[in-house]
Amino acid sequence: MGNFKILCKDSSSAARAGLLTTTHGKVETPAFMPVGTAGAVKGITPEQLKETGASIILANTYHLLLRPGIETIEKLGGLGRFMGWNKPILTDSGGYQVFSLSPLIKIDDEGIEFASHVDGAKVYLNAEIATDIQNRLGVDIIMCLDQCTAFGAGDSEVKKAVERTIRWAKRAKNAHTNPDQLLFGIVQGGIDPQMRTHCALELVKTGFDGYAIGGLSVGEGHENMIKTVKHTVQYLPQDKPHYLMGVGTPADIIAAVMAGIDMFDCVLPTRNGRNAFAFTQNGPVRLRNNAHINNSVPIEAGCDCYCCRNFSRGTLRHFFNCGEMLGPILVTIHNLTFYQRFMAKIRQKLKEGQFSNWAKEFTIDN
C-alpha cells in the first residue's frame, strides 16, 4: 500500500501527481521512462541519461533473455549493475515483444513458444518463467506476462487474449518471489470497452502493486487510444500507479495524464533522436534539412541540455550529413531532456493547481 502516494489531484480531470517508492529510489509521477531495450538506452551513457533528469528506465525481458541470457546478467550482478544504472528499472514481461518481433511458433493457455528474432532459436515463455526471469534480473518493477492483440483483431481473438492475460496474471502473482520488486498487472482488451472493463476488474480482484494498460499504440490512433484509457482507468484502484505502455507523443502524454495515467515509456525521443528529429516546444526540428547548414542557433533556445549549450543546428546537421555518431548521441540527449522537462512541467502544473488550464493551451505539434 505504501509504495505509491498521491501528492495532489487535478480538480477538473483525473490527473494526479504522485510519488512511487521502489528499492532503488523514488520516482515522481507522472513519469517518463526512457527505453533501454537490451540493457542500454541507445546512444548515451547512464551518466548522460541521469543528466537528462530520468529517474527510472525500462528494459525488455524478451531481448535480455535472448542476449546475453539471464544467467549471464545474474553472474554480472543483476541488471542494474550490468548496465551501469543504479536507479529504478522496470522490465516489460516480453509479451509485447513476442507479439511484435518474433515469428510465433505456438501460443496456448499454457504459454508461448517463439523463434528468436536474432537466430531463430526456439524459446519458451509462460507466466511463471517470465516472472522468474524478472525476479532474477533484480529490477524494481516487473510486469505480468500478457497476450497482446493487433489492432483490428476479431472479438473472439481479443476475448481469448484477455482471458489468458487474466489467468497468466494470477499465475504470475503466485510465482512472484522477490519482495524487493513491485508486480504490475497489464490490462488488455483492444479498444473494446467491455473487454477492458472485464480485464481490469479481474486483475483488480487478483490484486497488484500497479496496473498497466497494454495493447494500445498499435495503430488504433490517438482518439481510440485516449477513449480506451479513460474508460479503463475508471476500473483501476485510484491509489495504485497507472502505467500506459509504449506511449507516446507529448500530445498523447498530456491527454493520458488527464485520463489518470502516472507512468509512460516510449522509444520516440531516442529513435527519433537517432534519425535527426528533435523535439521542441515549438514543434519538431529536422536536422538533416539544408536550411540548417549555417544555422548558429541551438535546437531549442533556453534548453539547458549539453547539446543545446554547446552545439548549433549547423553543427548537428553536419554530423548527420557525415554519419558522425555524435549527431545521434547529441539529439538523443536533447530529446530525452525535452521529455523529462515536459514531465517535470506537468508535475509542477499539477502541484500548482494549474494543470488543466495549461494542458488546454498545450498545442505543441510534436
Place this chain on the structure above:
Amino acid sequence: MGNFKILCKDSSSAARAGLLTTTHGKVETPAFMPVGTAGAVKGITPEQLKETGASIILANTYHLLLRPGIETIEKLGGLGRFMGWNKPILTDSGGYQVFSLSPLIKIDDEGIEFASHVDGAKVYLNAEIATDIQNRLGVDIIMCLDQCTAFGAGDSEVKKAVERTIRWAKRAKNAHTNPDQLLFGIVQGGIDPQMRTHCALELVKTGFDGYAIGGLSVGEGHENMIKTVKHTVQYLPQDKPHYLMGVGTPADIIAAVMAGIDMFDCVLPTRNGRNAFAFTQNGPVRLRNNAHINNSVPIEAGCDCYCCRNFSRGTLRHFFNCGEMLGPILVTIHNLTFYQRFMAKIRQKLKEGQFSNWAKEFTIDN
C-alpha cells in the same frame, strides 16, 4: 620563441618534457592528440574527451573543406565553437588526406587538384589556400601543405615531393596571416636519410614555430620509422616542438619520445575502440571474445575511466554483440584515457629522471 618551453631533458636519450603555450591553452608534452577528423572525435562528446585528459586534438582541413565547407565553419564561429571544444586544436593541412583518400587529378609545383572522396567534386589546394583555410578555422596550430610519398616510392619521386614540400612551406609561411596561430613545417623524404636531412635543413632556414615529421607510418615498419625519426630530429631546432604525424602504438610512442618527439596523433585508440579492441597495460583485450561473456572484471583493473568504473567486460561484449552504440562509445573512452594516462606517465618519468629506465622495461604489447 616563447611558445615552447623545455622543462627537463632525459640524460640518456633525446627525450624531453615541455610546455607548449597556444591561444586556447597550454599543452604538456610529450602530448597525444586524439583525432577529430571531421569536427568530432568519433563516438564521444567533447565533455567526455576532456575527462580522458586530452588537452589538444587534431582535425583535418581536407575533411572540413569538403564538408561542411570553411565558410560554414566561419559563420558558426570557427572550428572550436563549431565542434564544442574550447581547448587547443591542431589542423593538418590536407596533404596527407589527399594522398591517402582522394583520386588525385593533378599535382604540380603550383598545387593539387583532387576529386572529393565524398561526391567526386573537383577541389583545388595549394600552399596559400591550405594556409588561408586554416587561418580562417581559428585553430591554434596549423600545418604547411606538404606532399607525402608512399612507402617504396622511387628516389626521383621522393626528391620531387621534398622539393615541393620545401617550396610550399615557404609559400605557406608567407601566406600565414593569423598571429594567434603557430605554423609548423612538415619534413618529408620517405626513409631516405639524405632527403630527410635536406628537407629539415631547408625548413629550418625558412623558420617555423614547430616541426613535424610526416610521411611515416605508411608501411615502412617500426624500425625504419624510428631510424628515420632519430635521424631527422638531429636536424631540427631543439627549442621547438617536434611532432611525429599519425603515430602510433604505445611502443612506437615510447621509441619516438626517446628520439626527441613531443607530439603525436593517431586514430588507433578511437578506431580500435569502435572495433572492440581495448588497450591495457597488459596488452590488448578483444571484447568480442566469447571468453568475456560472464567476465565481471572491467577492461583494466585500477583504471579510473567511466567505462572501467561502471562496466564489466561481460557487459561490453554484450553491447558489441547486439550492435549497441554504447560499446564503441565506452571502449573509445577507455582507450583515450589509457593513451592520456600513458603520456602522463611518460611526462612524470621524465620529470623524475626515471624515463630511460622505465622505457627499457616497457614491454607492453599493444
